[in-house]
């Protein structure tokens with residue numbers, strides 16, 4: 016019973032926070048307090064624990080194109096303890112325009128998706144590499160799909176990225192909005208990289224998911240289901 020009451024209180028608190036988030040999407044909060052993080056429970060604790068183990072692993076290091084920034088948000092709501100600004104992925108070979116603000120955990124999967132899925136598909140379809148991703152959202156303190164009353168988006172935890180287009184080495188562009196529905200190599204490339212993303216992220220949404228994703232792919236590392244093993248791939 017006590018557990019249920021604690022859960023109910025947390026739900027009310029998180030909903031109140033989400034409403035304030037959606038009312039002001041670009042609001043930045045003071046640095047997080049480590050004492051506060053120590054008392055986290057539920058999803059906030061899960062996210063904080065994941066971020067800390069990623070940071071402690073040393074898998075993500077600062078480079079000329081990846082640098083850490085001060086904490087954003089608060090451990091109980093939007094934000095990340097030590098987010099990174101990523102100007103390029105895959106060893107600097109794939110630019111991210113504009114630069115994405117992401118938590119540590121997102122950086123490895125983006126690199127692996129580019130290496131194992133995107134570049135092989137680009138070589139197969141176009142005979143060249145992708146050199147840039149057009150990023151239309153990364154960190155943003157808001158509710159899902161910016162709808163009032165909805166749950167906190169993974170964007171609010173810097174745990175998500177929205178990609179609208181791929182730029183090839185010859186400068187040509189493959190956009191999700193214009194390319195997805197055709198029956199050509201651009202469309203086949205987009206479907207391949209969308210499907211392949213499902214091996215690297217726990218949530219993958221594209222134009223087939225809903226009207227909110229008609230022009231971009233959304234990838235995140237949300238925890239789905241009690242065991243955290245469920246995947247959303249639409």
Ligand SMILES: [Zn+2]
Nearest residue numbers: 175176177233
């Ligand atoms: Zn998104």
